[in-house]
Amino acid sequence: MFAALGDPTRLAIFDRLADGKPRSISVLSDDADMTRQAVTKHLRVLEAAGLVQNHRVGRESQYAFCPEQLAEARAYLDQVAGRWESALMRLKSFVEEDPA
């Protein structure tokens, strides 16, 4: 999922969808400087990563923001940051111990 957000085009699409409004492939392709097919591929990568959801309505396929995986990514980063913090703490108390 970091890989999915790692591509600038995908990050831009994801960011754009964060306002909650679902958008069709063609709408998302309009202001991208690449083919509709390329955008389609990116959307599928985002979908596979669980970052967006897709449902077909009539002839168009709407992609919408999906918050679950986002939360998971945040949780992971928090966990790493937490480990780092406690490592710092241990280091600190090690330095401060044994004043003799």
Added chain:
Amino acid sequence: MFAALGDPTRLAIFDRLADGKPRSISVLSDDADMTRQAVTKHLRVLEAAGLVQNHRVGRESQYAFCPEQLAEARAYLDQVAGRWESALMRLKSFVEEDPA
């Protein structure tokens, strides 16, 4: 920087360094199932993304966890999540308004 964490090998290295202990390239290569050179490349990608820091001591080059960019990533995800939340709020109040 999402791209840097997007590779499983790099994520593993990064995760491992989160205990705060700096490690040399060879130490990090020992239990990786790839060449030392490959690990070196990954470390440089992580360094370029500001996720780890490197400093040479004697003949070995020690890589250590670097928290700044991590915080930035968290901030970004928080911001996206925040936008999503307020979009939900607006939608909710739109639905609830105008009971007439």
Added chain:
DNA sequence: TTTTTATGCAACTAAAAAGTTGCATTTTTT
């Protein structure tokens, strides 16, 4: 000082990702 250990550089190969093109299909619109 000879030998090991830890690393860097550069050229190369291989594989995955990004993007394009052409054509077919389905749903709207006219």
Added chain:
DNA sequence: AAAAAATGCAACTTTTTAGTTGCATAAAAA
């Protein structure tokens, strides 16, 4: 019914990324 709009599928090219190999160098150890 015919035309237009929105997609999907598949094959293909291009670019990047991952990983390897061989050789050179600097520091530490014997």
